[in-house]
Amino acid sequence: MSIKEQIKSILQEAEIYRVQGLLNEAMIKYKIAAELVEKNVKQESRQSLIDGITKKIELLKGTILKYNDPEKTPEMPVEIQNLIKDKFAFSADKESAVLEGAIALSKFGQYERAITEFSELLKNDSLRLVAAKNILRCYFANSSVDGALSKYEQWLKSGLFHEGQIEKIRFFLENLLKDKGIERELPIADVPEEKTVFEKATIEKPVSGKGLMTDIPQQEEAEEDEFLDVNSVGIEITDGPQKGKEIVLDVAFQSGKSVSLIIPGREKTLIETFKVGLKLDNVQFYSPIAILNGSGVISAFTKIASGPKMGSFSLDLKISA
């Protein structure tokens, strides 16, 4: 094959890749063709050929750049959002399915619609906290820090959350702000500690929905294997300078209502507080779909003497209520 034929064939190949949308592959071929022209074509026709190829390369560069750095995910038509909400919710339980649908919308970048769906879930006592956190996440993902702050202030005034919940939201929002490099003290709750407006309204109407209740089921008949998978446990420090702060520990192992936690040796305040038989009253159990409030009793507490976790402590917590 002559050089002329070679160049022609490579340019043909590049063009097919470009039409097929294989832009990087097209770019490689155009560059090879340009090199061949540079080295082998006589001066009189060289420049016009190089100019033609360079033009194609520049156009390709622009397109590749556009694809590699896509603008914000476009807001989809309502029908498509409905499809996402419907098809990406897998739970048989209605409440879990609604939550999953809203989460799917946010994962597909449909933040405004996701916020609308999560806002509906705020009416549901058992999902209120998780919905609120997801709303804040959506604002941040949609580059609207101001929106998140304004929503928080609105919630503060609304009486929708009780003090414990709004504190958790504040802590959550402060962490989101920190991740963005924003240090900001948020206003503190000024709401009654006992019941929220919705709790008062629905006090006679217990919320159904397995695995989504904010309180651990009290029924004796609740089977151990029916208990939700717990990923991590938040324990509130009740004494010392860190009083009131929540420490979150990952669950190393779970068997029904018993979870094993690893406490790093550096958490001296916690370690000094714990002993077998101690009842912890304000414990948060974090599962993939909900945050549960409850209490537990320490059933074992030992220092790990060997292996990679040597020096840390292993704590077994029996979830009691």
Place this chain on the structure above:
Amino acid sequence: MAIFNLKNREIECKVVYYGPGRSGKTTNLEYIFKTFKKQVTDQLVSIDTEGDRTLFFDFLPMGLGKIGGCDIRVQLYTVPGQVQYSSTRKLVLKGADGIVFVADSFAIRRDKNILSLKDLDQNLKECGLNIFKIPLVLQFNKRDMSSMSDGSIPIMSVETMQNDLNRQLKVPCFPASALTGEGVGRTLKESLKLTLLHLQKELKWAQK
């Protein structure tokens, strides 16, 4: 995971078209939509960007009628092939009952096919599924490109693709051209057959 409505004797299952970007997953669904009109129950939903790249997924619902005393409904999905949409692929893959892996026959895409198959393996694991157990069919797409380009485009041989992608899996594979429709129907039929057989083992839905 398929939804089996025991009362109405209905099964709804999900087949996902997976593969590297620009391998022809959406083109497969477009051809199915045009050709299998009797079975297609609604519009093809395709969400693409300016450059025809699938942004989220494509969705095509089909009804296969009664098989073994059950009304079978199938939902076909495609995933976005571009590397940056990994989390979307994972989301679309969730609950899949069958997979069609669409590989690109262009020699220049050899590595991308292999990487995408590895990505499928990884994502299935994260969904609690096993690539060796899930009903899987391979499609070697763009077989027509060699003749269309007068041989100027290097196309891998079927043997090379089998060796790259199917050496261990040993699943059915079909040469195809999604553009002309060659092999598209056979791929789909085999995938549905394997998926329904698998579901019969799991759910024992078919009446003898």
